[in-house]
Amino acid sequence: MAWLISFFETALFIALAPLFCGWVKWVKCLLQNRRPPSVLQPYRDLIKLFRKRPVIAAEASWVFEAAPYVVFVTAVFAAGIVPFAAHHLPTAKVADLIVLVGFFALGRFFLTLAGMDLGTAFGGMGSSREMMIASLAEPAMLMAVFTLAISASTTNLSEAIHWVLETGLVLRPSFVFALGGLTLVAIAETGRIPVDNPATHLELTMVHEAMILEYSGKYLALLEWGSQIKLMLYGVLISNIFLPWGIAEDFEISHLGFGLAAIVAKLAVLGIALPTGETLVAKMRVFRYQEFLGFAYLLSLLGMLSHVILEVN
């Protein structure tokens, strides 16, 4: 039963990811005084891409064709681990937060390889920059995760959420810092402004788009969907770890429904905050990323220090 619910939850997660992305785009358009497309537009795009005949470069090797599947599958795995509307699910036991980071790394490994596969300058540039961002973001992310894991003395997401719920509302400076650090990392990892611009195809500024420039058809659809899932994953991660209230603690239908409503509400709020931030700031130069991510690391480090100094005996 529990396994069934968790599979259902994962499927729901995957199905809702384009909606979240559409919501973010919709809000952003409104904020920038443009006429927004329908919230359902990402679904239409995906369907269109899946139906299209893919075009592949003649020089491509099997890595190029395999990479979209790997990226998509790692995103789905990660979605299966993260508690969405309910926690205490069996899938959460399969892998913990560090494995989650590992899955992201696996997807990125193949995506960057795919960028290098054709031997075009754009792909190489995107891969190289993606690897720089990853190298700088990973310590900050791990530090934020550690702050959480050491406070809750677990790396299991379900258990951590349980711990936060159990201790009730406590003003933890460490969590606030960790939240800040994780948010910055999430912005960098999902390729949002100010680190990367998901809407650009301007040669010198793109990172993620540069790697997938040669993809089309179902391959592109898988990659797009994967990155939509990733964006929503970070949203769910942040809202469920730091504000888990509302999540269903058992599998009663009413609780599950309430949990679903709660997470949708939290995501809707995040989906307003993210485009607002993106509208307010400008994209950075590539070599300012280190300051941005260094700041994320500093926040996470301060989280750790204030945990050690202020919070424990």
Add this chain to the structure above:
Amino acid sequence: MIVLCYFGLIAALLSGAVSLVLIAPEWSQRGLARLSGHIRLQSWSLQLTRTDPKRFHRAVDYGAFGLLGLSGAAVIASGLGALLADNAMFDQLPLGLPWLRWHIRLDALSGFFLMVIGVATLAVSLYGPGYVRSFRHGGYSLAALGFCTAWFIAGMELVVISDDAFMFMVAWELMSVASYFLVAFQHEHAANRRASFLYLLMAVVGAIHLILAFGVVAAFANGFTFDALRATHLSPLWASIAFGLALIGFGMKAGLVPLHAWLPEAHPVAPSHISALMSGVMLKVAVYGFIRFVFDILGDGHWEWGVCTLVLGTASAALGAMYAFQQNNIKRLLAYSSIENIGIVFMGLGLSMIFFAQGHRELGVIGLIAALYHVVNHAVFKTLLFLQAGTVLHQTHEGNLEQLGGLVKRLPRTSIIVLVGCVAISGLPPLNGFVSEWLTFQTALQVSALDSGILRSVIPVAAALMALTGAVTAAAFVKVYGVGFLGQPRSRHAAHARETRHLGMMAGPAFLAALCVLLGVFPGVVIAALGHVSDELLGETLASAYANGWLWLTPVSQNVASYSAPIVFLACVAAASIGYRLLTSPKAVPAVRVPRWDCGFGGLSARMQYTSSAFSQPLRRVFHPLFELREQTVTTPRGHLLGTPARLDFRLEIQDRSWRHLYEPLVRWIEAAARQIGRIQTGNIRTYIAYSFFTLLALLAVVS
């Protein structure tokens, strides 16, 4: 078990003896034919005289490597037996000093390391015959190569089974000297001679530290056997001195920063299967020595030692990865990556020492097991990658990434095996590298058990640096694979490379790749086996890790952290097969193949790809204080003022910071000291006589 181990040793030594035949192949062929005639094996004799020298040569190669493989298999079997046995086994050999025979001990720790040696030896013996063939045309002495390889392996096997300081040092030196000759094998290049001399020098300096370390302990013990050393109790000061000496001695061999200078020089110049052995196994023998000395002989440690080990390990891991990412030569990159992995091993050991000294035995065990797990993982994937680097060298005659590219189409099978190695070494699930790094992270996360707030905040920082290391390593291996195997060939050699026809050259690495998967998917089994080692050293096993069945890995308890490698792997396989179905489903619209996008200008050439040094440029710029960079751009202008330059040259040199800040001052200091001491050598015979005269007087005065 011990008999099996001896059998392995003898097989290794015999393999060396067989190789000696190649000193004079024609002569020995005739000699062997005559010999077999004498002992009434007429058919052999006839066959020997009839075979042409080339085939005889090949037969000797196969014989030598076959014996090595036999040795590897025997050693694996005896190591497995010793690892799973309840008691250690002892023996004495009638060798060594008159009052100190060679003591042999085969316990769980040595059994584990014997297995590591055996696995790598087995893979190398499969790989070797095909690989060394290329040296025959170069005028190299294959006899020397085979002989030294055999002694090198035998030396390593002897180190891990020795049970007294004397035999340990003899075996240690055997290993060092044999590997020196192997590094110097292609001695016609000055750079190789320099590298091998540096290696010899640092090996000697390391050995001196080890002798002193053993000496400090032995001074308080009655005897040189490890039992006697173990029984002594040192004062904290002397114990710390011994620990410091051992850390330097073993750290020099293992390649800890800043004692690593020899490693990136020596590993690339040795023949590839030797690099694989050196990187995959010899560094592990140094780790073995460290564990044996610190955990076993010195016994109860101090937490400060753990902090020292942790700091050195973290520095090695982070710097090793950074430097690895910046290298363009595959083998040099792999050598730096070895430094990084050894750093991770030492981080695990340091954490274990800290926890253990603070009285958290069960947490200390996780650290030790994480370190040992990483030892075997690194042995497997680094051996694999060095062997495959050898294949690339063998097939393309290029070790420089800037000249490679597109090998995934030229060497399809090799490239799949390399991909497995790259994923494993980058610490990505579901392969083996991830499991040991995950365990190390879990150890670091248990800091809340410690009382000291300083340790509680320093250890997470070390762990965050390990995360940086992981990400940079992944970047380095994306570079290896992306630049070397994907893209378009950057040179004629790369464009015309062909898959090797030698089955063994594929089988050895394939065997290791399979191990990468197995070790990653069944961590419970491995940890259960490693529990014997920790039980012997620390008196604890990690039963909690597989308490919830073989599916689950739960180092502390299921509530704290759990990882189910088999489920993850199954899910991966299921996803891959579904994906494959979709990819090749008959209903799917077939893809159109068109030329890649060239921005409408046309004529994309291989030179327009991102190069290896371009790929690593962003991180080079971000972390530039870590490197000694020399960048130079030369523009050759065209005749007229406007327009693009006729030619642009870019030169980049990256040097280790440790050279300028540690080694060069040291060299200057030693030279100055030598000059001072040199003053007493006047070259005048009368002065020397006067020295002897005064020495004699002084001695007489003392005696009287």
Add this chain to the structure above:
Amino acid sequence: MGLMQQTIFEQAVLFLAALVVFTSFLMLAQRRLFPLIGLFAWQGLLLAATTALVAYNRDYSHLYISALITLAIKTLVIPWMLRRWIIQLDVHREVESLLYPSYVMTAASSLVLFSYYVVLPIEQLSALASRNAIAVSLAVVLLGMLLMITRRQAVTHVIGFMSIENGLFFAVSIRWMWTN
């Protein structure tokens, strides 16, 4: 005694303490003068908020006065005067070049740890929370000094000096929280 056993007010004070250290870090990282002054004003505001919180919680009316004065001088008057100076001296466009900002940040985080380490053995501060808060104020003092060491401009020195004073003031005002 962990954070969870404390009242919400004590938690809030500790939270503000963490934010004060955070502003010190931001000041170390900030290279432009106007934002630096802004950060200094924020620190003053946090200080005033802490004092007011302590005053409310422990019912010390004299602390309200202190909070008001802090608010007036540190968040309004001094930043305003500094701004005027900068405009008069025409240095507001100057950007100070930081050599190796990451080293400075590493040094700063080590200083925080160090101050914690120094305060640990002080027995008299029996209430753990107050000891930790003292560690935080010591850290603010040390970070202020670091700011003065690493910068060349006079205005920055003034700000660094006043941030040291902020640290001392913070220590005094939160002592009231845990004394009877």
